[in-house]
Amino acid sequence: MTGRVVLGSVQTLRLLNRVATTCILATRCEPTLQEIPGAVFPLWRTLHQSPALCAGHNKWSKVKHIKGPKDEERSRLIMKFGLMIKTAVKEGGPNPDMNVNLANILEQCRNKNIPKASIEAAIKNAGKPASPYMLEARGPGGCFLLIEVLTDQPPRSQQEVRRVLTKNGDTAPHATTESGMLSQGVSGNFSRRGVVVVPGQNITLDRALELAIEAGAEDVEETTDEDDAPILQFICDTVDLWKVQASLQRLGMQVTSVACEFVPRTILPLDQEQLDAASTLIEALSDVPDVVRIWDNIQVSS
DSSP states (O other), X not given: OHHHHHHHHHHHXXXXXXXXXXXXXXXXXXXXXXXXXXXXXXXXXXXXXXXXXXXXXXXXHHIIIIIHHHHHHHHHHHHHHXXXXXXXXXXXXXXXXXXXXXXXXXXXXXXXXXXXXXXXXXXXXXXXXXXXXXXXXXXXGGOEEXXXXXXXXXXXXHHHHHHHHHHXXXXXXXXXXXXXXXXXXXXXXXXXXXXXXXXXXXXXXXXXXXXXXXXXXXXXXXXXOTTSOEEEEEEEOGGGHHHHHHHHHHTTOOOOEEEEEEEESSOEEEOHHHHHHHHHHHHHHHTSTXXXXXXXOEEEOO
């Protein structure tokens, strides 16, 4: 009996020694621990070294760097459309049946999946004191910029736009003194026209010109949207906007937006350096809360 007790005690001591040794190895050399037969894994080590549990920071990193910017861009888009709605309501009233510009903007909102609540809030808040007006400026390379603003404090908005223009003006040696500053007379280089936009995939320019003639449009331009997808812009007189839209739809075209915009009478090609500077400037101006839309006469050099 005594021998059995002694043997049991020895086995117990050996088991305890093995557990202690395993714990020491677990803290010093985890790869070796996987090779020890019968090793007992401490519970706290097993939980905190689980790959599934340690990968959470990668998930949130992706949310921060991918979802975050998209949400920010989406919020900015909703805010800008809200300003456009308020401007249209102030100019022509809240009834889209009597306000062609508002109806066009609401159509764009539907195509961009702008929340209905945001649209209704913008129409409701359009009665608050704020006035739309246009600022004229010159950008890098001497390009023309029309900056539509909606604000209840014009001096403040003008000062903020001037600050952005000065900060992001053309600083190259060839720059003129008029670059990156407010400048009168720019609006004379633009005309207000109706613009109907359709996807440009699988449509040649020759075919687009034929469609423009059939639909009653004055001209058609090839360009890209914010996602770099090809689009066609059919330009017409503002009074013919609905007619051109209906004609293009009858011809089988999918209309993505209809709007009254300022179209440049002449376009200005910029080199890559000037184009990068102009892009930075326009992006900075777009981030100004009171800025609704920006028009330019820039053409990318071939």
